[in-house]
Amino acid sequence: MIIKDIKILDEDFKVREHMNVLVEDGKFQSITKGMPDPEGREVIDGSGKFMMPAFYNTHCHVPMTLLRGYGEGLPLQRWLQERIFPFEARFSPQYKYWGAKLGALELMKSGCVSITDMYFDLVDYGRALFEAGMKANLSNGIVSFDDSASYFEDRSYQDTINLMQWIRDNESENDGRIKADASVHSEYANREKALREVFEFAADEGLIVHAHVSETKSEHEECKSRHGLSPTAYFEKLGAFRSPVIAAHCVWLEEEDIDIMISNGAFMSHNPSSNLKLGSGIAPLKKYFDRGMNITIGTDGASSNNNLNMLEEVNLAAMLCRGQSMDANAISAADIIKAATRGGALAQGRIDCGLIKEGFRADFILFDMDREHLTPDYDTLANVLFSAQSSDICMTVCDGEIICKDGEALFIDEEETIAKAEESFKKVLESL
Template identity: 40%
Template sequence: MKLLLRHCDILAAGETGFRALKDAYLGIDGDTIDYIGTEGPKAAYDQTKDMSGRLLLPGLINCHGHSPMVLLRGVGSDLPLQEWLFEKMMPIEDRLTAEDIRAGNALALLEMISTGTTSYSDMYFEPQTAAENAIAAGIKANLSRPVQCFDKDERYEDNFRARQSIQLFKDFHGAAEGRVRIDFAIHAEYTCFEHIVRPYSAACRELGGRMQVHLSETKKEHDECVAKYGKTPARWFCDLGTFDSPTAAAHCVWVTEEDMALMLEKGVSPIHNPTSNMKLGSGYAPVQRMLDLGLNVALGTDGAASNNNLNLMEELHLAAVLHNGYHRDPTILKPAQLLAMATRSGAKLQGREDTGELAVGKKADIIALDLTKPHMYPDLDPMALTVYSAQGSDVAMTMVDGKILYENGEFLTLDADKILYEAKAAVKRLYG
């Protein structure tokens, strides 16, 4: 089917980033954008949709999270990461069943889709439940089963997490016409050992996979790795072959100049998670330096237990103002750079070169912001309006591959009542 969105404002792809179009048209043929312009297209369309009062922009791509942790939202607040993780998170996570995880992921999908996320990257156990949910919901997802090892004497062949990860790749990679991609993942340097990381990284490379890791999130993690191995986490992963596959590195708060040069050389994409890093007191990632060096910086929410939401519109705003304040310089990060981090750069990180911008030939992964809200008027600078004024609740439509998943408060592919019922049952079982 061919669909024409008309009388909308559009943040379309431009030669140097984005170009703003007023009262414009966007045509879709099946799952692909086939027209963008300020004059009506000459070609015929099967259906037209009036989008007056709407601003179209590329769907947001949340490049780091742990979606089922919405069930732990509010647990362990005001604790440093190590205490938060080992004393609060893991004891509850040990009690999660596959159905709890399925329910948590479905709840997370409601939150992400309704706030403009069209594709997300996730790192969690029982990930086959997330794959099945993504297929049903129509969203795009890069899913992974993180590998950990807490026994230095455990053989790689006996690490069930690595086996599950590789089997997941074989079962689901490329499912739903490519909407579901399976990544490999190593949770972190401090939750694994060299004799596990090296062969697992080799398996990722041999199978043509992509890797997700947590990297230098805290000073404690970074410094203890140097004390233990005489090298930073980035160098440790690199020397073990992890960076020989396209790698997404979450946080990167404490990376050094040498680390960033290494990441640039190996094509590692850092993921900025401003809310999580501030809430856990981890620090401020050197995002502007990364961008200046040419690193492909993307944006993520992290999990809802350390954020405490999955609203990427909020991350856009915080990332914009955070670095200006920290550096006492209002020119540090421009709105166009932030929006690129949340769209184009995220698509590159996920290996989805056919999305991330509104351009002819790209997939129709599109969101619409409601310009009729009081805080969205006047629209004198659409880019600034998106980054500094818009809220997740302003998302009026979310479309993936030309299919509308959410519109005007209604979920079209998910049963929100059933999902909320099942999430409540999981919470009751976990907390009594």
């Protein structure tokens, strides 16, 4: 397809007007002022539209859409014990499939094509994302409260192995879209032996490590009293940083933690909605950015956000950063958008994604700029960051394939998905 005469965010995150973009074989073939030969190609009129890279959400628990609003207002331990754990014990793979499909709808409508996700029954719910036309880095974060528990005997290991097998079995069709990561839920939900084993497994298999890190102040401090080290330093001691790392939340990192993250090229996933809603605090984004840490953005799950709207998350990240640092120019609009796009793609190990660039995989979104709240379109990035709504996203494209157009998913039966999700939720409740 050719997107003709369109305003784009180029590979240097500069806005360029009147460009013609040729997408073929899943990639950006050419991005030029001149018009490519339209013969035999679909031509999309780009006037009044803005093309930018799609979002890469770097921390999510997508099947938890079905736990949206379930257990509001409870303190963490009661929320887990009385609500989440009993629900999850009855949360079948098939229900997770529908939860993930419901999440895929929200994600693609807010411009996201790829998620880093931690949950369980990876093949079952990964299939929902795959069918939706999306990409995902999936992992099952181990929880181990027994000193002698081995990762290699844990269901999280078997779940990961099953996913790796599925990826091998579907290699050509999958084409790198669904990937397996290694994952530990967190320091506080694990014992040392299992953590060491996961990190060793990740290093041996060349997998990314995904974990919750310093989400709350109490978790951070309790780790220090248990181990004499912060969660980041403890994970470093156990070998986590031999692999690429995505550390979710990072609200309470100290100077030495920042040093560890930077020296290892690790990525932090900023999850501002979840941190605010659960009263965890606000990650000092400007400090991390100024120090040179790799910043990415994630929604977290719908049980703590309560939606999966990446555009809203990016907006909130920018607003909070400015308010917190009392600086109207703390991290530019381009840099925040870059964190949510190219930054996320790199964190997911997708090096040929996240830029509108020739030869890159064509993951992009189109905004319809002919809207009252986007007029005048004087500063396009400010419009996207501070004025736009996800309903302004009129097209979401993953690997050159349109997966959502004018607010409708092309590979998901929306009516069926909403009905099945509602029904799955009710069935779990009835079984409790």
